[in-house]
Amino acid sequence: MSNHSRILMTSVILCCLVIGGCSEFKKVEREIINTRSFQELSEENLESIRESSPFLKVHMKSGEIYVLGEWWAEPDGESVCGAGVHLSAARDTLKEGEFHIGIGQVAVFETNSLKTSSSVKAIAVFTGITAAVTTACIIxxxxxxxxxxxxxxxxxxxxxxxxxxxxxxxxxxxxxxxxxxxxxxxxxxxxxxxxxxxxxxxxxxxxxxxxxxxxxxxxxxxxxxxxxxxxxxxxxxxxxxxxxxxxxxxxxxxxxxxxxxxxxxxxxxxxxxxxxxxxxxxxxxxxxxxxxxxxxxxxxxxxxxxxxxxxxxxxxxxxxxxxxxxxxxxxxxxxxxxxxxxxxxxxxxxxxxxxxxxxxxxxxxxxxxxxxxxxxxxxxxxxxxxxxxxxxxxxxxxxxxxxxxxxxxxxxxxxxxxxxxxxxxxxxxxxxxxxxxxxxxxxxxxxxxxxxxxxxxxxxxxxxxxxxxxxxxxxxxxxxxxxxxxxxxxxxxxxxxxxxxxxxxxxxxxxxxxxxxxxxxx
Amino acid sequence: MSNSRIISPVSVSLLCLFLLCCSASHAPRGWLPNPDEVPFRAQGGWVQITRTSGPDLGGELIAIGRDTVYLADEEFHVVSKADVISARLARYDSNAGDLGGYAFLGTVSTISNGFVLIFTAPVWIVGGLTAMGFQHNMPLITCEICDFSKLSPYARFPAGLPDGINRSQIRMSPGGI
Structure with missing residues (x-):
């Protein structure tokens, strides 16, 4: 295999590894918040949750659920507003659009944060080793x-x-x-x-x-x-x-x-x-x-x-x-x-x-x-x-x-x-x-x-x-x-x-x- | 030994592990969401229960009650907690098989390292397999003597089975919702 072929092949593979590795391998951290705790959250805490978890799932006492992509809590703490989808207990779609949800009917709130998996870090290290040796010995x-x-x-x-x-x-x-x-x-x-x-x-x-x-x-x-x-x-x-x-x-x-x-x-x-x-x-x-x-x-x-x-x-x-x-x-x-x-x-x-x-x-x-x-x-x-x-x-x-x-x-x-x-x-x-x-x-x-x-x-x-x-x-x-x-x-x-x-x-x-x-x- | 003769058995080993990882979850293929989909998918995780009486049961975790575990496949199942020997919950698709693919690519890329591949290829193989194992286990929660409170956040109804719900209408989510 010629130098050029090897450089090209290695570059393509390493690019795949870097791009693929960064985008695919994540872990999810879920948090369940009851209504009382949710109402006690400060505006700063709410903002922090919004940053780490763009979607808010609102589980209703009836078993229905609202999945809100953009959401905010009303200042009086009695309701949550946002845009998203409303699903039945059987998870049939009931409505899409904007919603104003009274806290009284909410069972719990759910947030999910995505973090980079440690496995990706390991792959990144191996990729770095291969790239370094390849660069040193081929170039x-x-x-x-x-x-x-x-x-x-x-x-x-x-x-x-x-x-x-x-x-x-x-x-x-x-x-x-x-x-x-x-x-x-x-x-x-x-x-x-x-x-x-x-x-x-x-x-x-x-x-x-x-x-x-x-x-x-x-x-x-x-x-x-x-x-x-x-x-x-x-x-x-x-x-x-x-x-x-x-x-x-x-x-x-x-x-x-x-x-x-x-x-x-x-x-x-x-x-x-x-x-x-x-x-x-x-x-x-x-x-x-x-x-x-x-x-x-x-x-x-x-x-x-x-x-x-x-x-x-x-x-x-x-x-x-x-x-x-x-x-x-x-x-x-x-x-x-x-x-x-x-x-x-x-x-x-x-x-x-x-x-x-x-x-x-x-x-x-x-x-x-x-x-x-x-x-x-x-x-x-x-x-x-x-x-x-x-x-x-x-x-x-x-x-x-x-x-x-x-x-x-x-x-x-x-x-x-x-x-x-x-x-x-x-x-x-x-x-x-x-x-x-x-x-x-x-x-x-x-x-x-x-x-x-x-x-x-x-x-x-x-x-x-x-x-x-x-x-x-x-x-x-x-x-x-x-x-x-x-x-x-x-x-x-x-x-x-x-x-x-x-x-x-x-x-x-x-x-x-x-x-x-x-x-x-x- | 030429580079390709070293790489070939490695490829086969990784392919076997790749297939092993793909088949490790009992959930129907494609049913579990990717990590990116979890924040907007409204389904429970996939639970596999080993019971003292009867065969193993697998299905979407619907809710954890005071004395019972609710799950659903094509039917709604109620299992007494006392009947559970062990339970294993898959929260999402780990993509460990894909990681195996990357480890394979990484191992192949060491061909460009010339003779040094006798060091860099094992790093990829051992490290890749370790990372695969880690990634594969990441979304799993296993309990032998079950603390069901660890599982409840990943149920369709994390607060418990809603009062008055029509149990006969509850089926496993089709996935993709």
């Missing part, structure tokens, strides 16, 4: 949730993952290990739980998921650098100023508070760069490093999915050719043109030198990175972050004073639970480096780890190894285009210019649709 298929296994701290995280594993490993040949900072400390002897989910249309092939517990002093913080070496940071200093293209952004960058600094992509070239200027009060005497907590925007995810879309039904064959090295990429690949976050430090002559680069990818979870600064011998307090516009979301930047290297304690899961039951087979797969655990969309595993009982505090990191295979969505196949795919490989700059207007159309809603299209219940 903007490249915003559908994707990217690698997600990790949540059991009992704490519900909506946002704490970490994402091996995001760049999109094929078997790209299998890699990934260390992610969980930004969480555990106490000695604690039984710590991680929830690993497959929330996307992907097959995840997981070699292992180990916990790295890094012991530290109570007043410090453990951080990992790009080499996978752990350091104890005794002092974290927020910048005194931070300026991006939008002006002052210090408030967004000073604390880890989920308020992220990000910008919009350039409308004519997606590789266009921007700079954030940072200034710190003073540089530590030695072992200075820059700590950055960040994640990517969905720009790179969009481009990856666009490449898959261009591969279309031939995606499998394309992957095989890439894995065999049969496709020569331009030196300036899209990956290189987008780049990571380049950290520049001012040298003694006023120029700028590259101190390091953050090149770990993933749009789901904020990860913390460490870039060493002091090996350049500069005493400048100014640092620049250079990156592609609209490609990064930065939560926190701080200057760290590193005191010493520390060795983590590697912990394997002692228990793996799937559903509600222990899953010994899955645990064995995760412990055996020659075998892998394969997960499918919707799978959730609970991994339990025993924290060592030495009397220190442990900062926790998760190390995952594996790769994942994206499922090619139906919507993507319709965009199959080998020429454009070739352009992404051979002339990436032109591709980034050509795709810019296309991306700008969906950029604002990418995050919104992305997070609402994941495939597990919260």
């Amino acid at each position: 903007n298929p490249k915003a559908c949730f994707g990217s690698c296994p997600t990790f949540y701290i059991q009992g704490m995280d519900r909506l946002r993952p704490r970490a994402e594993g091996f995001s760049a490993s999109i094929a078997p040949s790209l299998e890699a290990s990934d260390i992610d900072d969980l930004d969480f400390s555990a106490l000695p002897g604690e039984d710590f739980g991680i929830e690993m989910r497959n929330e996307a249309l992907e097959t995840h092939v997981v070699r292992h998921v180990d916990l790295l517990a890094v012991p530290r002093n109570r007043a410090s913080r453990a951080l990992a650098d790009a080499e996978g070496i752990f350091w104890e940071a005794e002092y974290l200093q927020a910048p005194v100023s931070a300026r991006g293209s939008e002006g002052d952004c210090l408030e967004l960058l000073a604390y880890r508070d989920s308020r992220e600094r990000f910008s919009k992509a350039d409308s004519s070239y997606l590789g266009s760069k921007e700079i954030i200027e940072l200034e710190f009060r003073d540089l530590p005497e030695e072992n200075a490093a820059l700590m950055i907590s960040c994640r990517q925007t969905l720009l790179s995810t969009y481009l990856l999915y666009q490449a898959y879309a261009y591969m279309g039904s031939e995606a499998g064959a394309w992957f095989a050719r890439i894995a065999r090295g049969e496709i020569n990429q331009s030196e300036d690949s899209i990956h290189e043109l987008l780049g990571g976050i380049q950290i520049l430090i001012e040298d003694s002559k006023g120029g700028w030198k590259t101190a390091g680069r953050i090149s770990e990818y993933g749009p789901l979870a904020v990860d913390t990175h460490l870039i060493h600064l002091d090996e350049f011998g500069s005493r400048s307090q100014k640092v620049r972050l250079k990156m592609t516009r609209g490609n990064w979301r930065i939560d926190r930047v701080a200057l760290a004073s590193l005191s010493k290297r520390i060795e983590p304690v590697r912990i394997h899961p002692h228990l793996v639970i799937r559903g509600k039951n222990p899953d010994r087979n899955s645990r064995e797969l995760l412990l055996d480096s020659q075998r892998v655990l394969t997960t499918l969309p919707g799978n959730t595993y609970y991994l339990r780890y025993k924290i060592p009982s030495e009397e220190v505090v442990y900062d926790l990191f998760v190390e995952s190894r594996g790769y994942y295979l994206e499922w090619i969505r139906k919507e993507w196949v319709e965009e199959e285009n080998p020429q454009y795919l070739a352009q992404m490989f051979l002339s990436p700059e032109r591709a980034l210019r050509r795709l810019a207007p296309q991306y700008k159309k969906v950029e604002d809603k990418m995050e919104y649709h992305f997070w609402r299209s994941r495939y597990v219940k919260q």
Whole structure:
């Protein structure tokens, strides 16, 4: 079924549901009022009854009935007037017209109010869910949730993952290990739980998921650098100023508070760069490093999915050719043109030198990175972050004073639970480096780890190894285009210019649709 | 499994429930008013009475007396309250069957969700069936050890059977009045 047909069909059905559901499903609340109570009603109460119950039924002592569409009570309270129909006790019509009815002959009055049924509210909710998923996945298929296994701290995280594993490993040949900072400390002897989910249309092939517990002093913080070496940071200093293209952004960058600094992509070239200027009060005497907590925007995810879309039904064959090295990429690949976050430090002559680069990818979870600064011998307090516009979301930047290297304690899961039951087979797969655990969309595993009982505090990191295979969505196949795919490989700059207007159309809603299209219940 | 192979058994299940709901009321088809018609229709609800003596009786609830329940189908019936084991009153047509139809449409619409239908379709099925059950029961009043005062507001004569009325002329309303 084509996109247009599906949109049309779904629109028609959802319209039927909304219109039909609103008009049909009502409940009736009836009230019987005796004559004495009716006579005691104030004008306000009568008006309120008229609003909620447009028809008044006047049951006579004889068994006859008047059904009045427009009615009012005379001020003396002795009669009711109105227009409607007069029926016999056998419910034969006696007369239609206007009536003046003496209260003395009335047995009781009856009112009926119509209310919306609660069932309609339920249907409305389901309609909303379907409409949201449909809108997200059909109108903007490249915003559908994707990217690698997600990790949540059991009992704490519900909506946002704490970490994402091996995001760049999109094929078997790209299998890699990934260390992610969980930004969480555990106490000695604690039984710590991680929830690993497959929330996307992907097959995840997981070699292992180990916990790295890094012991530290109570007043410090453990951080990992790009080499996978752990350091104890005794002092974290927020910048005194931070300026991006939008002006002052210090408030967004000073604390880890989920308020992220990000910008919009350039409308004519997606590789266009921007700079954030940072200034710190003073540089530590030695072992200075820059700590950055960040994640990517969905720009790179969009481009990856666009490449898959261009591969279309031939995606499998394309992957095989890439894995065999049969496709020569331009030196300036899209990956290189987008780049990571380049950290520049001012040298003694006023120029700028590259101190390091953050090149770990993933749009789901904020990860913390460490870039060493002091090996350049500069005493400048100014640092620049250079990156592609609209490609990064930065939560926190701080200057760290590193005191010493520390060795983590590697912990394997002692228990793996799937559903509600222990899953010994899955645990064995995760412990055996020659075998892998394969997960499918919707799978959730609970991994339990025993924290060592030495009397220190442990900062926790998760190390995952594996790769994942994206499922090619139906919507993507319709965009199959080998020429454009070739352009992404051979002339990436032109591709980034050509795709810019296309991306700008969906950029604002990418995050919104992305997070609402994941495939597990919260 | 393809989307259509998932949806097909769902369709059959919902269709069965749709038919079940349609047949759940003992009132003649089309006799009960829609909720929108209740404010101007002058008839009692449909009551089904299980008695200690004799077969079940069903008909328009005419009135509740001190010791008796009055109802009418093609004839006028007087049932002693002491003879009633249980009574079930349908006040109006719940349209639960239509709701089943909407739930069916909703389930079908999840085809457009692609693979996500493995989550959205069950939401529609479970939620739709729950809503149907709720809607179906909404206009019903059931009493095992009967408190007949709950039923009287929905009788043709809520204040009781009028004095001096000619009982032989009282028949079930034809509906639509």
